[in-house]
Structures are given as structure tokens and as C-alpha cells.
Amino acid sequence: MMPSFAYERPRSLEELGKLLENLEAGSFLFSAGATDVISGLKSHPQSYPKTLISLTALSELKGVRLLEKNRLSIGALTKLSEIAENALILKQAAVVAQTAAKIASPQIRNRATIAGNILVNNRCSYFNQSRHNRLVHQFCFKAGGDICHLIPAAREGHSPLCRARFVSDLAPVLLLLRATLQLWGPDGYRKISLEDFYTPDGIRRNNLKSGEIITAIETDLSCAKNVTYEKLRIRNTLDFPSVGVAVMLNVTESMELAVCYTGVNTHPVLIKLSDDRKNGKAMIQAACDQAKKSAQPLRQDHFPPSYRKEMIAVLIHQNLQKLGWKND
Amino acid sequence: MSSYTVIGKPTPMVGSREKVTGKAKFTDDIRVANPLIVGLLRSPLASAKISRLDLSAALALEGVRAGVTGKDFDSTIGVLPISRDEPPLARDCVRYVGEPVAAIAAESSSLCRQALELIRVEYDPIEPCLDSRKALKETSHPIHPELKKPSNLHKSVTQQFGNLEKGFASAQAVVEGSFDFAPLTHAFTEPFATQVEIDTDSNLTVYSATQVPHYLHLALSGALQLPLHKIRVVKPYLGGGFGGKSDPLPHEIVAARLALISGRNVRLLLDREETFFTSHGRHPTQIGMRLGLHSKKGITALSGEMLIDGGAYASYGVVTSYYNGVLLQGPYPIPNLSFHCDRVYTNKLTCGAMRGHGGVNPRFASEVLLDMACEKLQLDPCETRLRLIHKAETLTVNQFRITSCGLKEGLATAMERSRWKEKVKKLPFGRGIGVACGFFISGSALPIHWNKIPQSTVRLTIDFDGAVTVYSGASDIGQGSDTVLAQMVAEVLGISLSHIKVISADTRLCPVDLGSYSSRVTFMAGNAARNAAIRMRKGLVAAACGILEIKPPRYRNPKPAESFFRQGGRKPDFDSAYLGPNPDYSDGFLFQDAKISALSGKAKGKQLDYFEVVKTAVEDHGTLQTQGIYLSPKLGGTFKGAGAGLSPSYSFTAFITEVTVNPQTGFIKVDKVTCAHDCGQPLNPMAVEGQIEGSIHMGLGQALMEGLDYVNGAVQNASFLEYKIPSAFEQPEIEMIYDLSRDNEGPFGAKEAGEGVLAPIIPSVANAIYDAVGIRLCSVPMTPDKVLAALNAKRGNHT
Structure with missing residues (x-):
């Protein structure tokens, strides 16, 4: 069953900026393809924020184009199925298209976006569970509890150490293409190399700040072949x-x-x-x-x-x- | 060649358009008026005493109308009358993670969810028993103390035939092995759902996703202490069962109880995880087996020790225990055979019947051992099997009556089609070919509830408009039983399927049928439908004779079908000639294309319109109505457990399977399977092919990847993402051979199709893996990591 939540769909980054001014950190959640978000909402309505902000109307996040210096920019909202079939990507960085073509299933690829895959939540057999199952084993760190079932040493009272595994298919490929993420946040744009983006913590996962989104992914094409x-x-x-x-x-x-x-x-x-x-x-x-x-x-x-x-x-x-x- | 017009022709399933367009109403699509929503609170512990259970806060919530606990039920339920051990809601103690403990009926699902959170339960944990070997040992706290047994042993069965010692002594090769099998779930698409309508006189109409409306009807009456006539069970469209919906289940009883308490209609839909908890899947199994082979005498002896882990409750377990042994009696004679099967209780999900019930895992063991014995004696595994296969019309040592058997021809054809001889032992390293065979019952000859009511009754009516209505209690669970009944009636009456409406699986409207399990419907309900149609035809012939002003035919009471071993002589219907493949109705008429033509006598060549004949008959008699019944002939021996596995007929299957094994990753790719399935007359080839494809898909799931992942008694992969059902990518190329025999007692010569197919695909993969890379895998599923471990062990041995 889906819980009720507020739904916002800003038309521009400017509109998004204004919207965020009135929202506290942690009270909202971004969604694009929503393939991760919807299943989470259904299984754990209690733990989801009150406002869902759909990014799907942000034209700034769309489009695939060649940049100078042999670089390619892929808009954050580009769907995996689009990447798989995009002529430019197929020509310049076929490995990205081929990798996207084998993620999940056709139905999911038709919705899921490249940024969503880069940000896909880490997975664990104790975290990706129903509320009932979490009650059976006790809630783990990532689920808001005080235990890791996989690392017995990290029991109660220890600082949360989460070992949920990283599952993005595109990230390793983009890392080898020396990708840079173009980020937008309430404080404006910034760039970060994908290499500096991820953190070895299954809960925090990456260096994205609250209110920040990926707008585009830039890759270096020099070694793509x-x-x-x-x-x-x-x-x-x-x-x-x-x-x-x-x-x-x-x-x-x-x-x-x-x-x-x-x-x-x-x-x-x-x-x-x-x-x-x-x-x-x-x-x-x-x-x-x-x-x-x-x-x-x-x-x-x-x-x-x-x-x-x-x-x-x-x-x-x-x-x-x-x-x-x-x-x- | 057959002269049938409907039988044997590929026929899209009745209702298939409804299903693919989304129009079909499954249980949860039914809209009962203003229902209360029912939810279940489930145990987070595998084993515990319930020290406190307090619903008061939940019941105090505005909009909550009723709540029940185990104390609201006086009796326990279970599909087998000999082992009804499951309370509809846990009473005093919980026995598995996910067991329902309490239920709430509220005005909305969010209220229901809130109320469930308000229920106070306190548990005193008891050390759970999660291991089937440990379950055999004495314990101070058995899972079912009411049985007063020192251990968690539920059922122990032993049978022995012939002289094992002599049998093994006369073998040229004796091989043995230990095998283990993971727990499985059916993974049907439609989750469990039940809705109950109640009228002002407390009559219940229970809509439920069930394979067994009749057994549910009986169970509801027993558990609710309500007379049978006050309960009507209806099975709407159903999205798959595979045995998982063949027990009366706790949530069905609980929903009905809540309707009675609240006086309101209720609606209950289980989610996917709850559906995993509720399905009684395939038993985790350990088998030790020994087989003796002689190149001339065949299998000289076979002995097996099985330990099956039944989980928390009995379900079909007693039958499963027997099936683990008795379903080894084909497709080859085994003169000296013994088996012992222990079924234990553990604090895990209950296990029961799943496609190929009880016969699948021992089939793997015996077919792998047969392959090993052939290897030892340097015999070709296919040629050897060809020599061994039962002849038609034989009796096995445990007195199974093999009527028809077309497997020999089937396997020979499969060998040719797969080019077996060119491939076996000749393919490059990493590629292999393997064979395995199996057999299965066409319905259990004995009813679960011992009584003399026919196992199937089918009623037919035709009114003035010429439309034929078929009433049958059989459950169409997607396997096509409605279609096959309609086909048989259409064939006999010479009309098209569009004239026929099947009303099935409604206990108020339809005569009793025991349900869709043990592959019984085509054979049993099919015979009943055919016989009802033949009687209807007699009435129409009489009316036609009136119109043509000729004398009605004198029916040559046809000879009983060459009745081989009709032990005990019970007639399956009033006239045994109405059984079997013979399409001669002895009436001198041809019924075809809605025309009734005289073939002989004074009126020879005259043709009447079917509707005209119907009109005349209805004018004479009112609505036309007939019925046909099916009762199995009396079969079998008199020894203990002789009834297990008795069937009026058996299907047979052979697989030749080709695989590629990647020695680096251990991945197994099944490239091609050639399947020979003797299902008697294929009544609807499209359905037979669908059944074969489905069995291969399901069998490969067990062979390669499926298994419930338990951690401390909790299933960690109760979802369709983590429980690995093969995808379309894993489905191999399939070649099928399935028109191999006519059974003398099957309707139009038909037998079971599609359940027996599942078992032998699994060992055929194992035997192909051996041919490919020389390893014998004895643990199922045969996952890449096991392949790699075995390969490494083999390499280690060689260096």
C-alpha cells in the first residue's frame, strides 16, 4: 500500500531552488525514474519523507551532447533505455550504452535514469527487507537500528558501520572514463570527479549534499574504446x-x-x-x-x-x- | 489418424482473452459490497510461547470492527484428515517466523495496519529446531507436544519389495550417493486472496484463490462449526497454483470467521512475502540411495533413505513421505526395492505439495545413479533406458497398474532428434548431453477423505437456445481444465466451443470435484464430462429420430474397454464402455458443425440442424440435463501404504538435455532440451506444449538457482527479485514429442500432461554436466559456485 505524500514537480532549477528554501533537510526526497523510490515507499511508508520532488520536468537535466576536448555530456535524466540506443553514445562510448542495455529489465530501463543508477542505493539482505523481516532480525544501522548483522563486531552502541554493497553497473565504467559529475544545489553549481564522489559507508554512500542533485555526467572519450x-x-x-x-x-x-x-x-x-x-x-x-x-x-x-x-x-x-x- | 474435430486441435484457452486484456476477475478483483479489510499479525520468532496477547488497544481504535486470535478457533485444520495439526491462528505458541498470531478487520487498510501495530504480544522464546537431522533426536520441547512424541519426527514410512540382498548381489554394478535439495516455493503469480460475503442469515460466500474449493468447503464447515449448506466456495480466475493453493489455509478460515463475527463482508489480500510464508513448498530433502544394475537384467535393486523437512505443520506431508519412495516404481521395473522416509517437523515454513509432489527429488537421485551405473558398465545411458522402460499393461512390484506406456518410442525419437549418438561423450570439454526419464500419476485413485462420492461429477444442461452449460467442480488454475472439459463436450456434441460455457469451481452451482491436484482433472473430470456429453447425445439422438420419424438406435452396449487388471471390478461409470479412447458412439449419427446427420438406415444422408433438434428435445422434456461421474477402479495391493501413488493411469517423460558449462565461472547454460512426454492423446496440443514449457522452466529453476534462504528460521529472499525464478533468457530451445500413446481408460485416450514432466529435467541437466566436464553434482540447485568447487576438487585430485 502506498502512503500519502506531497508531490512537487518543479519546471526549472530556479523553481526547485525556491521550493527547497521552504523545506528542511530530510523532509523531502528527490525522484527521477522512481524505480528505487516507489518500492521503498511501498515497503517502508513510515520511514519515508513527507514530500516527494520529481525532477522529471527539469529540462536542464536532459540531453546528450559532445563537448570540447573530446568529452561527452549525458543529462542526468537520460533514461537507461535511451542511453542504450543513443547514436552518439553508441559511437563515442559504446561501452556505456552496452552496460546500460544490461541493467535490470526493459521495464525498469524505460524509467530508470543514468543519475539514478549512479546514486542507486546500496543493498543488503538485511536492509532490503519488509518491516516484518527487519523486526525479526532487529533493525540494522542502515534501517535506523543499532546493529549490523553482517559484522558482529559492530554491535550495539558502536558507530554505525554499514556494509551494504554497491550495485551500480554504470559507475565502474564511468569511473574508468574519468567521469565528472555536474552538481546543482541551493548554493549553485559545482563539479566533482566520480572518483571523489563515493564514500566507503553503506549509509552515506556519497558526497552529495542535502538538496543537491546531479544535472549531468561528463565523460572523457579518449580511452572509451x-x-x-x-x-x-x-x-x-x-x-x-x-x-x-x-x-x-x-x-x-x-x-x-x-x-x-x-x-x-x-x-x-x-x-x-x-x-x-x-x-x-x-x-x-x-x-x-x-x-x-x-x-x-x-x-x-x-x-x-x-x-x-x-x-x-x-x-x-x-x-x-x-x-x-x-x-x- | 483420429477423426476428431475438436480433440487434438491446438485450442486457445477458454478465458485467455479475458486474461491478456485484463478483464478477467481474479479473487482480489471481485468487488464485494463495502468490505472490512482484514490483516494478519505475524510472528517474528520461529519458536516461542505466547505469554500475552492483548488486542484491546487495537479493538479500541475507531473503525476497527473485529479481531480474532487462536482462542477464537476450537479446531485445527489440515488437508489430510489424519494430520490436522494447524491452528488457523497460533494458539499458545508460534512455530515458524511469519505464522499468523492475530487478525483484525477494519474499515480501511491503513486503519487495519495501525490496529495491527497496536496489538500487544509477548513471547517466551523457545530454542527453535531448524535442522532436520536434529529434529530426529529426542527433545524436551517438541514442536508438537500434543502428539506426545519424544522427537520432532512427524511420519516414518517404510516399504520393501523383493529381496534387496539378492538384488544387489546379482548386479554387475552397484552405485550409491548422497543427495540434498533446497527448500522451494511455487512462486505462482497471483498472491493469496480471500473475500467473504455474508448475508443476513449468516450464509457465507467465500471467494478464494484455491485449487481445492471442495476441501476448503469442508474445512470451513469444520473449523467454523457451520453446516456445509451455509457455505458456498467460489474460485474466480486463478493466477497459478502448482500445488501451493491445494490446502485449505489459515487465512481463508480467519477471513470467514471475521465475516461471521462482524456480520460484514471482508476482504483479505496477502502480500508477496506473506504468500511465501503461506505456500507449502517443496520439502528440503536429504537422500541416500543405492542402485544395482545388470546389463541384461536391468535394475536389480534400489534402496533409498529419505529425510524430508516438513516445517511447522503436516499439510500433505504423509503423502509426500510415501511419494518419495513409491514414485520410484517407474518408468523402469525394479524387482527389489526398499525405501524409508522420515518426515520431521522443524520451525520453518510448512512444506507440502508442489508440482511433481514428492517424486522430484528421489527421481534426481535415481536417474543420476542410473547414469553412474551405466558409466561403470560402459553402457549407453539412453540405450540402457530404452531396454528398461516398462511395457504397457504391466504391474509393478508394488502393484501399480501401468496401462499405456509410449515412452520407449518417445525416447527413441528423442535420441534421433537430438542426435544423441553423435554427441554423447563426443562433445568438446565444456559441452555435454544427458538423459533422464520419469513418470507420474494421472490423479490419485484414492480420495483424501474416505467416502464413496464420485471423485468427479460433471453436469450438462442445454436450454432452448442451444447453449451448453458445463458444470464442474474442477478448478481451472491456468492449466486449462475449463478448456479441456469444453473441448470434450464440443467433440461429442459436434458443436463449436463458442456454444459452450463452463461454470466451474463453485460449490453451490457445481457438483463435487475433489480439486486440481495430483494431475487428476483431465483424467477424472474429463471422463465425467465426456460421459455426461455422451448421455446428452443420446437424448439428442432420440429427438432427432423423432423428427426423422425413425426408430431410435439400439445401442450395442459396447464391450468394456479391453480391461486389463480392473482389480476389484468396480465400474468407473454406469457403463464402462464410456471410458477410453473409442470415439464410436454406436448411434448411427454424425454430430459435426452443429449438424446432426443420419449415417445409416432409412434416414441415411438426412441432416438436421443441431438447434432444431435441441428445440424439439426441450419441447418434449424441458431443459435437457445429464451428468457423468468418475470413480477410480479399485486398484492396488493390501500391504501398508499400498494406496499411495495408485492411479488409474500414468504419464511418462524422457529428457535429452544439452548444456554448456563455463569452467571459469561455473555457469551452466542449458542449450537445448528434447522432451518426449507420453500424455496419451494430447487433447489440446497448445496446452500440452504450454505445460511442457512451463515444467521445463520450473524444473530448471530448481536445477540451477531456486531455493529459500533461511537465516535463523526467517526467509531472507521472500520476493521475486531475490527468489531466483529463471527468466526468459534462461529458457532453452525446446523440441517436443508428445503424441505417444492412447490410454484405454483415459478420456479420448488422454492421461496426465505437465506435472510428470518436471522431475526428469533436473537429473538430465546433472547428467549432461557430467558429460560436459566430468563432475557429479549431488546438491540441488546446481549453482555456479558448486560447479566450480567440484571442478576444483577434480583438478586437485588429478594433480
């Missing part, structure tokens, strides 16, 4: 990634390898390596080792943690194969 993404999920649709790995391989006078994985830790984990001597094999091994060392999978997915950890290296290799790397 050198990036691929592979993910594992038990079904070939619908499911969030159990593990997803993006790889960038750039071999010029030196060799540059970057790996970013999702679905495992509380944030996307980026590993960057470069080597003048082009010892590819050793670099790949180092990337796999670093990935394995940094991965902290917990029992919050269909697949067991050890399996997900092991699969990161497998997906790194699958990506490298796609990128034409030949293991000698």
Missing part, C-alpha cells in the same frame, strides 16, 4: 550484479591498466596501474591480487562471498580478452 564491462548474475536480466568488473587497457609507449569492480564492497573499487616496461602479465596479476585483497564480500547476495571474490579475477580476464589482450 579501451574500456569493457563484464558482470555476473544468476539470471541474464533483472538482477543486480553479483560482481561487475570494468577494465581499461591502454597500450602505447607505456601500458596503462585500470580495473574497477562493483557489487562487492560498499563502493566501487578502482585499481590503477601503469608500467613503462609493458610487463602485461605481471600487471594483470597485480591487478587481480589487489582486487582480491581489497574485496570484502559478505553474505548479502545469491552467491557465496568466496565465490564472488574469486570471480573478480575471472571477469578481469574476460574483459581483457574482449579488449584483445592475448595471454602469452
Whole structure:
């Protein structure tokens, strides 16, 4: 059952600014595609703010265009299905389109936006539950309680340590495309690199301030052809990634390898390596080792943690194969 | 070739347009006048004593009209009269997470939700029993103390036939294995819903999403102490059951009680999580099995030890316990066979009947073992099975009567179509092909409630307008039972489906039918419908003869169908000739395209209009009305448990399945399945194909990914996002072979279609995985992590 709430749909950022002047932090919630918001509203009406602000009428947040210096700007409201089919994106950064095409299901892609995917809430088998289930196990930190069921050490009275996992498919790809987020807030515009955007806290998740929204995502196209993404999920649709790995391989006078994985830790984990001597094999091994060392999978997915950890290296290799790397 | 005009023709389901356009009214779409909304408070604990339960604050809330607890019910419910152990609401103690403890009826759903929050419950936790092995041990606090048993053992069944020792001694290869299977839910689309209308004389009309209106009718009467005639149960359109709606369930009883207390209509809709709690899914199972094979003598012996985890209550558990053993009696003879099955209670969701009931998990074990034995003896697994399959008209050692069996031809065809010989053991590493077979009952020959009322009765009426109304208690749960009954009547009367309206699953309007479970409807209600139509045809022939001024035909009382082993000799209907595939009605008329033509005698060649004949008949007799019944022939032996698995006929299935295994990720892709399903005469090929596709989909779910995830007794994946039902992407290419036999007792030669298909797909995948990468998986679902672990273990062994 849906609770009742106030619904606002500002027509411009200016209108949004005025609206926010009269709202206290925490009393409102932004929504765009609303695929996360509506299900949350239905399952936990008590914990949702009183006002829902739809961003869907903000034309400032729309459109895909090429910028100077080989950069591409994608409006925050661009739907995943639009990204998957956008000619410009397909030509300039096909990996973004291909990744978007495999998120969730067609119905969800028709509503969900790129910014929504970047901001998708972290997931945990104790958080993404009904009120009944939360009562069974006690409410966890992320659900407003005082316990983490996955990290027994973080029990009662400790500072909230939330290990809900990060599940965006697009974030690792955009990170390897050195994406920058264009943000708008009551204090005006600011830019932040995606690399600086996420925080390793399953509750706070990112550095977005109250009242701030993403207006556009800018990516660097110079290495776009050198990036691929592979993910594992038990079904070939619908499911969030159990593990997803993006790889960038750039071999010029030196060799540059970057790996970013999702679905495992509380944030996307980026590993960057470069080597003048082009010892590819050793670099790949180092990337796999670093990935394995940094991965902290917990029992919050269909697949067991050890399996997900092991699969990161497998997906790194699958990506490298796609990128034409030949293991000698 | 058959000369049928409706039977055997692909026919879209009756009501399918309503469903796809959204017009169909499912239970929650019914609009009873001004209903109270019912909600249930559920236990957060797996096991506890209820020390305090206080509804006063909830009842004091403005707009709350009634509330009930376990104390408002005197009796317990359960589908089997021998094990009615479930209170409609928990009484004194709770036995699983999610068990309903109290219920509220209020003027709106938000009020109802508020009121539920105001209920005060205090629990004294009891250490829950969550492990089926531990459940076998003595305990000071059994889950069902009223049974006065020292442990949580619910039912123990044993059967033994032949001489096991000799059987194993005569085998050339003896193989054994331990197998385990995850708990499953049916995952039907439509959640549980019940609405109750009450009139001023306290007569109840209960609309409910149920497969078993008749059993619900009986359960309501018993639990509410209300005479049967004051209760009418109606099943509206239903969005899937798969066995999950085949018990009378607590929420149905509670809704009716609240209607009686408040004197108001009530409406109850369970959400998806509650639907998971309420469904009695497939038992988590552990099996130890041993099989002996001889290249010439076949399977010389088989023994099995099963432990099935029943959860909190009994449900169909006693039947499930037997089915774990008795459904090993086909499709191959096993002269020396023994099994022992223990069903235990645990503080988890109740388990019961789910598509392939009780036969699915042991089928996996036996088919994998048969594959292993073939490997040991270097026999081709398909060729071996071809030699083993039951002949038609045989009796198994436990006295199952195998009437028709077209599996041999089916498997042979599947081998050709799949190019088995070119592929088996010849595909590159990572790709494999495997085979498995199975069989299933076409309805249980014994009713659950021991009585002599026919298992199915179908009534037909035709009024002056020529429209035929079929009244049947059978529940169309999406499987197409309304369609198949209409088809049979249309076939006999030579009219189109548009002339026929089926009114079904309404206990006031329709004669008793035991319900849609155990794959009984096509066979049993089908025979009843066919016989009712044949009687109707006799009346029309008489009227036609009047118009043509000829003598009515003298019916050659046709010979009883070649009755093989009609043990006990009970006649299934007044005239056994009306059973079986023979389309000869012995009346000298052709009924086709709404025309009735004389084929012989003085009037030969004369043609009458069906409507004209109907009009004449109605003028003579008033509304035309006939009925047909079905009662199973008396079957089976006299030993303990001999009744389990008895059926008037059995379906058979073989799968040849091709897979690709990714040795890096352990992912299994099922590329292609070739399915041979002997369902007798396929009455509606479109429905048969749908059933086969659905069984493959559901079976692959169990094989590859499905399972309830319990943490401390709570299900953590009670949603359609986290409970992994395969998507369309996982559905393989399917080739089907399904016109393989005619059953002498089935209506138009038909048998069960679509339930028996499920079981063998699972071991066929396992056997294909072995062919692909050389590992034997014994834990279901066969998830990528298990594949990888087995591959690593194998690599380890080799280095």
C-alpha cells in the first residue's frame, strides 16, 4: 500500500531552488525514474519523507551532447533505455550504452535514469527487507537500528558501520572514463570527479549534499574504446550484479591498466596501474591480487562471498580478452 | 489418424482473452459490497510461547470492527484428515517466523495496519529446531507436544519389495550417493486472496484463490462449526497454483470467521512475502540411495533413505513421505526395492505439495545413479533406458497398474532428434548431453477423505437456445481444465466451443470435484464430462429420430474397454464402455458443425440442424440435463501404504538435455532440451506444449538457482527479485514429442500432461554436466559456485 505524500514537480532549477528554501533537510526526497523510490515507499511508508520532488520536468537535466576536448555530456535524466540506443553514445562510448542495455529489465530501463543508477542505493539482505523481516532480525544501522548483522563486531552502541554493497553497473565504467559529475544545489553549481564522489559507508554512500542533485555526467572519450564491462548474475536480466568488473587497457609507449569492480564492497573499487616496461602479465596479476585483497564480500547476495571474490579475477580476464589482450 | 474435430486441435484457452486484456476477475478483483479489510499479525520468532496477547488497544481504535486470535478457533485444520495439526491462528505458541498470531478487520487498510501495530504480544522464546537431522533426536520441547512424541519426527514410512540382498548381489554394478535439495516455493503469480460475503442469515460466500474449493468447503464447515449448506466456495480466475493453493489455509478460515463475527463482508489480500510464508513448498530433502544394475537384467535393486523437512505443520506431508519412495516404481521395473522416509517437523515454513509432489527429488537421485551405473558398465545411458522402460499393461512390484506406456518410442525419437549418438561423450570439454526419464500419476485413485462420492461429477444442461452449460467442480488454475472439459463436450456434441460455457469451481452451482491436484482433472473430470456429453447425445439422438420419424438406435452396449487388471471390478461409470479412447458412439449419427446427420438406415444422408433438434428435445422434456461421474477402479495391493501413488493411469517423460558449462565461472547454460512426454492423446496440443514449457522452466529453476534462504528460521529472499525464478533468457530451445500413446481408460485416450514432466529435467541437466566436464553434482540447485568447487576438487585430485 502506498502512503500519502506531497508531490512537487518543479519546471526549472530556479523553481526547485525556491521550493527547497521552504523545506528542511530530510523532509523531502528527490525522484527521477522512481524505480528505487516507489518500492521503498511501498515497503517502508513510515520511514519515508513527507514530500516527494520529481525532477522529471527539469529540462536542464536532459540531453546528450559532445563537448570540447573530446568529452561527452549525458543529462542526468537520460533514461537507461535511451542511453542504450543513443547514436552518439553508441559511437563515442559504446561501452556505456552496452552496460546500460544490461541493467535490470526493459521495464525498469524505460524509467530508470543514468543519475539514478549512479546514486542507486546500496543493498543488503538485511536492509532490503519488509518491516516484518527487519523486526525479526532487529533493525540494522542502515534501517535506523543499532546493529549490523553482517559484522558482529559492530554491535550495539558502536558507530554505525554499514556494509551494504554497491550495485551500480554504470559507475565502474564511468569511473574508468574519468567521469565528472555536474552538481546543482541551493548554493549553485559545482563539479566533482566520480572518483571523489563515493564514500566507503553503506549509509552515506556519497558526497552529495542535502538538496543537491546531479544535472549531468561528463565523460572523457579518449580511452572509451579501451574500456569493457563484464558482470555476473544468476539470471541474464533483472538482477543486480553479483560482481561487475570494468577494465581499461591502454597500450602505447607505456601500458596503462585500470580495473574497477562493483557489487562487492560498499563502493566501487578502482585499481590503477601503469608500467613503462609493458610487463602485461605481471600487471594483470597485480591487478587481480589487489582486487582480491581489497574485496570484502559478505553474505548479502545469491552467491557465496568466496565465490564472488574469486570471480573478480575471472571477469578481469574476460574483459581483457574482449579488449584483445592475448595471454602469452 | 483420429477423426476428431475438436480433440487434438491446438485450442486457445477458454478465458485467455479475458486474461491478456485484463478483464478477467481474479479473487482480489471481485468487488464485494463495502468490505472490512482484514490483516494478519505475524510472528517474528520461529519458536516461542505466547505469554500475552492483548488486542484491546487495537479493538479500541475507531473503525476497527473485529479481531480474532487462536482462542477464537476450537479446531485445527489440515488437508489430510489424519494430520490436522494447524491452528488457523497460533494458539499458545508460534512455530515458524511469519505464522499468523492475530487478525483484525477494519474499515480501511491503513486503519487495519495501525490496529495491527497496536496489538500487544509477548513471547517466551523457545530454542527453535531448524535442522532436520536434529529434529530426529529426542527433545524436551517438541514442536508438537500434543502428539506426545519424544522427537520432532512427524511420519516414518517404510516399504520393501523383493529381496534387496539378492538384488544387489546379482548386479554387475552397484552405485550409491548422497543427495540434498533446497527448500522451494511455487512462486505462482497471483498472491493469496480471500473475500467473504455474508448475508443476513449468516450464509457465507467465500471467494478464494484455491485449487481445492471442495476441501476448503469442508474445512470451513469444520473449523467454523457451520453446516456445509451455509457455505458456498467460489474460485474466480486463478493466477497459478502448482500445488501451493491445494490446502485449505489459515487465512481463508480467519477471513470467514471475521465475516461471521462482524456480520460484514471482508476482504483479505496477502502480500508477496506473506504468500511465501503461506505456500507449502517443496520439502528440503536429504537422500541416500543405492542402485544395482545388470546389463541384461536391468535394475536389480534400489534402496533409498529419505529425510524430508516438513516445517511447522503436516499439510500433505504423509503423502509426500510415501511419494518419495513409491514414485520410484517407474518408468523402469525394479524387482527389489526398499525405501524409508522420515518426515520431521522443524520451525520453518510448512512444506507440502508442489508440482511433481514428492517424486522430484528421489527421481534426481535415481536417474543420476542410473547414469553412474551405466558409466561403470560402459553402457549407453539412453540405450540402457530404452531396454528398461516398462511395457504397457504391466504391474509393478508394488502393484501399480501401468496401462499405456509410449515412452520407449518417445525416447527413441528423442535420441534421433537430438542426435544423441553423435554427441554423447563426443562433445568438446565444456559441452555435454544427458538423459533422464520419469513418470507420474494421472490423479490419485484414492480420495483424501474416505467416502464413496464420485471423485468427479460433471453436469450438462442445454436450454432452448442451444447453449451448453458445463458444470464442474474442477478448478481451472491456468492449466486449462475449463478448456479441456469444453473441448470434450464440443467433440461429442459436434458443436463449436463458442456454444459452450463452463461454470466451474463453485460449490453451490457445481457438483463435487475433489480439486486440481495430483494431475487428476483431465483424467477424472474429463471422463465425467465426456460421459455426461455422451448421455446428452443420446437424448439428442432420440429427438432427432423423432423428427426423422425413425426408430431410435439400439445401442450395442459396447464391450468394456479391453480391461486389463480392473482389480476389484468396480465400474468407473454406469457403463464402462464410456471410458477410453473409442470415439464410436454406436448411434448411427454424425454430430459435426452443429449438424446432426443420419449415417445409416432409412434416414441415411438426412441432416438436421443441431438447434432444431435441441428445440424439439426441450419441447418434449424441458431443459435437457445429464451428468457423468468418475470413480477410480479399485486398484492396488493390501500391504501398508499400498494406496499411495495408485492411479488409474500414468504419464511418462524422457529428457535429452544439452548444456554448456563455463569452467571459469561455473555457469551452466542449458542449450537445448528434447522432451518426449507420453500424455496419451494430447487433447489440446497448445496446452500440452504450454505445460511442457512451463515444467521445463520450473524444473530448471530448481536445477540451477531456486531455493529459500533461511537465516535463523526467517526467509531472507521472500520476493521475486531475490527468489531466483529463471527468466526468459534462461529458457532453452525446446523440441517436443508428445503424441505417444492412447490410454484405454483415459478420456479420448488422454492421461496426465505437465506435472510428470518436471522431475526428469533436473537429473538430465546433472547428467549432461557430467558429460560436459566430468563432475557429479549431488546438491540441488546446481549453482555456479558448486560447479566450480567440484571442478576444483577434480583438478586437485588429478594433480
